[in-house]
Amino acid sequence: MKNKILFFPFLFAWLFVAGCSADDEPTPGDGDEKVDLPPAEVQAIDLNSYDNGSGVMMQAFYWDVEPRHGWWDLLSEKVDDWADAGIDRIWLPPASKGASGGYSMGYDPSDYFDLGEFYNQQTTETRFGSREELDNLISAAHANDIEVIADIVLNHNSGGGKQLNPYRGYETWTLFDKEHGNASSKFNRTYENFYPNSTSDYDHGSLFYAETNLDHNQEYVQNWLWAADYSVANFYKNEVGFDGWRFDYVLGFEDWVVKAWMDEVGGFGVAELWHGDPNVLEDYIEDTGVAVFDFAAFYKMEEAFDRFDDLTYLTRHQVWQTYPEKAVTFTANHDTEHNNHEDNTILPANKMKAYAFILTHPGYPTIFYSDYENEAFQEELNQLILIHNSIATGDVEVLYVDNDEYIMKRNGSGSNPGLILYINTSINMKARSNIQTNWDSTPVMDYSNNIDFMITTSEDGTVSLRAPANGYAIYSIME
Template identity: 25%
Template sequence: MDKHTIMQYFEWYLPADSQHWKRLAEDAEHLSQIGIGMVWMPPAFKATGLNDVGYGIYDLYDLGEFDQKGTIPTKYGTKDDYLEAIQALKQHGIRPIADIVLNHKAGGDELETFQVRKMNPTNRQEALSEPYEIQGWTGFTFPGRQKQYSDFNWHWYHFDGLDYDALHEETGIYQIVGDNKGWADQNQVDTENGNYDYLMFDDIDFKHPDVVAHLKEWAQWFLETTGVTGFRLDAVKHISEDFMADFIAYAKTLQPELYAFGEFWKDDIDTTLRYLDGTNYQYDLVDVGLHMNLYQASQNGADYDLTTIFDGSLVQIKPQSSVTFVENHDTQAGQALQSKVEDWFKPIAYGLILLRQEGLPCVFYGDYYGIEGDFAQPSFQEDLDKLLYLRQHYVYGQQTDYFDHPNCIAWTQSGDEEHPQSLAVVLSNSEAGWKRLDMGTLNAGKTFVDYLGRCADKIVIEEDGWASFPVQGGSISAWIEESI
């Protein structure tokens, strides 16, 4: 496969029917046919219950095998289903990417007593109390697993914070007190809220040597057990940079071809670049800056200057480290980071990531298959199939940009020896327009049509290689040679 593309194969509101792994296995051949080279699978670990999307992690060693938290399967299925889905993907040449959630644990088995300081939620560096005693659900003994695969139990000293005091039945942000305790160093995590080490649930202390050793042991078990060839890393801005860089470097000694990318949710290019440097470029990052540009462009319509659509994005500065995306499970309607790209702009947005050479694009399950329920949205499968086809066959050679009008931009792909076909892409966020583009003299006299079917015109390339390509209002057209 020439052009790599990821699909995030889940959305927040999937039914909790434990059938998702089976659906994925059945879909593997189709995904391969449309040009998907990697599939980002949802978290496979036992979480707080059957309805948990997977981020309320309870037991990293339970992939839907043990009777814990009221269920054997996870929301997505059993361990056997998971392993079969992974094999189905690999049999069709697709790399399975596992969603790895290391930041926290939830649903502890036992109450423990220890000392904390209550912290200011908006400035985690400021203590609101002297140390005092609370009880927290920080004892993780996994009685349903009975020490199979690992006999490691988690206790209060393996964490640095939590959000519930069971002794006084109060919620808050509590920093655990003890030897070598405290949040991660300021230069190791995001500085929002003073220090953003703490995010939710029982926050894992990555300074504790037993924690580091245990998680490396788990990584070896997980890679050997599942055969996954990639990691998507959750909430990395809340985890020590040094730990993450070391953890992925270690994982790559176990699986040299491992591909990893992280969720560093920060719409600030300077901070993002500093983070990449701080983690020694061990993994790529999702391009939050570009997503926010796409979101804003969809909100502002004709008032948005399309010539700036890539400004402040990771793909503009470090394309080799950028995973571009339009939507994900956190940005969809009803979620904490809701920033849903409007439906009218979705095809344009996907054109901006799929029909360009920079970055590694990720297609969202909810956009491809649609979303049902209270936050329903339509499927864009017809458009995405066409864009994915064009990506596989036409996004090669010299890419020339025509970003010279705030409401109508374009670019061309010249093709290469193996993919000699040329492509012209034109998009508008206002009224119908056109762009005059140089397709090269090799295309002189050839007839081009809009593969996306938005414009019925047929465009004949002039003798000098130039032609004027139209686009409908608020739309995108992708022009290719008619005979191909």
């Protein structure tokens, strides 16, 4: 069942007539405009006193991280600060040994059970470090009440030995044993475990590594991946201590595989279904029960802020609108930044407006490591995370939208006041009057620290608010 959020993308004309009027380049207190300022004794609310039960995930890597063999130790030094900032999960790169050995980012899995313990693919440690260092990182995260999410690659294998595959009629790199890329000797594989084989001629048609796509219909493969006590899933959960799963490239195998994995071991689960159609993403949620990365929201933000420079795209169909508990929102990841294709990347100049969008709207937001470590972004991101975990709650109402202005209200819940987000992409400061708030005769201010502006709402809750040029403001009550 889809959980509908109050959302009004089709009321633009009505909002123009009945709701708001705008002034460009306003100056507080100048001209004919009357600004009702709060009394001097009023101050900002303490956002730390509000807890809406939300959290934020950190994608704790980027493509080709450095230093090699020292990544787990580096992250261990950061989890204390991340916990203080409001991060409740960290998503790690694939932790097992890949075909590229000490250079592998893990997306070419060779030995699922080698986490930096065996001399394999010309290295003992993975690119990220040793098994002991991974254990230390997970312990440090758990000590800070941070869950650790494993990146799981369930289809394309790499780094095995060459053998004749009679079902393809040529040699394939499909022999995985102690001497051929599988030093742990667990989950040995031959061509019989990949498509096609003696039990199935089905080939899912993966876009890459088609010759080493595992046949998940085989009981042997199922047992080693998730079904048996000795499986990868149970090893990662019960021995290593992972709390959940990010399923890589689920377009490469059947939906039921993820559901079977989750039924066996549970935990948090999110699928990388790289598809911009929200209907496809929602169907996957219904078929598997896991969350998805909200690529629909990502592309709507890219279109709104970059490609078309039109904020009305922010109101179009996205997964967080219908499945807020299953939509993992993001503005960047290791692939979008590494590939750097203009239609798959939100430009740095627009990143913070995009983060303001996902950190004030429903969904489970993800922060990309490289963005957080950017000195120009970190303080602002910390404030947005605080806002997200405190006053970003309640039903969503879009109060006004046009090509360069977007005003959204979260209605709050109980004693939680909620917020109003005002995004402005024009080169001028913007002001819009007759904005309907839930706060009658109440002083309000911007909690993003982007504009020094305070005002008192009218008796009926209406107010004139402002947003800085090419920026955003996030308003809530004062006390």
